[in-house]
Amino acid sequence: MNRLIRAGLMFGNLFHVHSPALVERYNRALHHLTGQRTKLSDFYVDISGYSPEVGDELGDPLYLNHKGVNRQFILLSVDQRTAPLLNTQFSTSKAILQEFIAENEAALFALTAKDAVAGELVNSVYDVSDPKRLFDIRRITIDADTTGGTVKDASKLAEMVDQFRDTDDGWYDDVLIAEMISLAGKTGDVVRNPVKLKSMSFDQRNFWTAHFGGLYVFQDVEHPAVIASESKEDLGDIPMEYVFDTSQRNRIAQFFRLNGLTETILEARGIKSAAILRQKLDFVLIDAVAGQGADLSDLSRGDLRRLARQHADKLPPEFHTLGQLVNWAENGGAFPSIDSDDPVYFYTLRAADTPDAELVNMLLAQLAPKDIRQLFICHKDLFYETYAGWPEAKKAYVADFLEREYQVDKAGVRDALFGHEPALEAPPLPRKRKKPPPVPDRIAAVGPWGAVKRR
Incomplete structure (x- = not known):
């Protein structure tokens, strides 16, 4: 894993907690939430405030996520919004935290200037030891405040200000005025600068x-x-x-089709499908030859062809089918017959433009695990788990590829692979270029891979 860490592919973009003031604020929040403190003076945290170093020190990787539900969080800075979420237990948690920070950025900026904000993603379930309990999780509500209760005090002060204004003899209520002055010393002027975090709730119906x-x-x-x-x-x-x-690949393919959750790479607009298929072909080749003692460093296109020739007897069925698809897309070759029983089937899909696109791409990454780029982007936990069991040659190739091809333009790669362009009313005329071969007529009738077979 050290190779991934050095390349910024693991524990990358974490927020550095290194000043005594930040460490003390973190400890106040940590004690407020868990009753524990850290003795570390330098550590890194993710978007939720979880630190791998603190987890090791406490001997508990779930110290902010007891039993894997109702995740707690510690915010020291709005800069944490760009950090990853480690030890993910629910796929929705990171998006919820990102939206909470974005919607409350100004208030959080002001609050974290003096204190840490501690909170929790609250639902009605506190134990999921029985799978049935997962289906009781329907709505996530965010409960957050500073460790000093600034938001609560500000709300109380705002109510007192309203009471003072609405009462005819407010100027003669010495007790009320004294309490207002005392709270204002903690919260500041809530009339000119309101200190308030938006009350936010999120449905959780589709998730991993x-x-x-x-x-x-x-x-x-x-x-x-x-x-x-x-x-x-x-x-x-x-x-x-x-x-x-x-x-149950056939049943999953049918599930995707019935709900309109996927589209084929060949049908997707605005992408270079042949280039994407060829890259997937390379990944399948690397997986097949990595354990054969082959040198996988600085591979050119000619080197990849040489490896395919030398290890032809080791290449899996999906390599040959992907090769036929690439030949069809680039040279007008015969269109291969592919159904959901074919090992290559899920390599040729991506999520359709639906609210659940990220979740679908995550599942597709698991169903097509040799596509190491999609696995890394869409399902990091599974990527790290499988990476640990790869031959050293494949580990080196993958780390180098991701650092060189993905890290330099994350947004561009994601958009090229998974983005969805809006339809154009009048597309511009293309320049002279070779037209791709037409999709066979039978695809329009029964879908790109033929009828989904029922068992």
């Missing part, structure tokens, strides 16, 4: 959770289902009619 080996829960779609990373039999009786696991 790390509990029970990893579950994808889709409740708010036309045809709801749960997809388990491990055997669905281990889940027992849960309140969902359709439960699949990742070995």
Whole structure:
């Protein structure tokens, strides 16, 4: 993992807590939330204020997320909004924290100038030892204040100011005036500079959770289902009619199709589908030859062709099918017949333009794990887990590729792979270039891969 850390691919963009003032504020918030303190004078935190170093010191990687639910957070600066979320238990948590910071940026900037803001992502469930409890999580509400209670005091002071103004003899209420002066010393002038955090709640109907080996829960779609990373039999009786696991590829493909959650890379507008397919082809090749003692450093296109020739007997079926797709896209070759039983099927999909695109791309990354770029972007926890078991040659190749091809333009890569361009009313005329071959007529009738087979 040190190779990933050095390349900024792991624990990157964390917020550095190094000044005595920040450490003290962190400790006040930590004690406020958990009753514990850290003796460290220098550490890094993620968007939620979780620190791997503090977790090691306390012997508890979930010290801000007891039992993996109702995640607590510590904000020392609005700059934490660009940090990742570590030890993710629910896929929605990072987006919720980012929106909370964005919506309250001015107030948080003022509050964190003197104190830490401590809070919690609150729902009605405190224990998910039974899978059925996951379906009781419907709404997440944010509860936050400084460790000194500045927001609460400011709200109380605002009420007292209103009382003072609305009462005819307010000027003669010495007790009220004394309390107002005392609170104003803590909060400042709440009339000119209101100190208030917006009350925010979020629905949580479609999400991924790390509990029970990893579950994808889709409740708010036309045809709801749960997809388990491990055997669905281990889940027992849960309140969902359709439960699949990742070995049921045909059922998952049908689920995607019925809910309109995916589109093929070949159909997607505004992307260079042939280039993306060729890159996926390279990733499958690297996976196949990495354990064969091949040199994977500084590979050119000719080197990749040489490796494919030398290790032709080791190449998996998806390599050959992807090769046929690339040949079709680039040279007008025959269009291969692909259905959901084919190992390459999910490599050719991306999320459609829906509110659940990130969740769908996360599931697709798990279903097509040899695409190391998509796995890293869409499902980092699974990426780190699988990375640990790769041969050293593949680890070096992947770290170098991601540092060189992804780190330099994260937004551009994400947009090229997963973005959705709005439809153009009058597209500009293209310059002279080779037209891609037409998609076979049968695709328009039954979809890009033919009818989804039922078992």
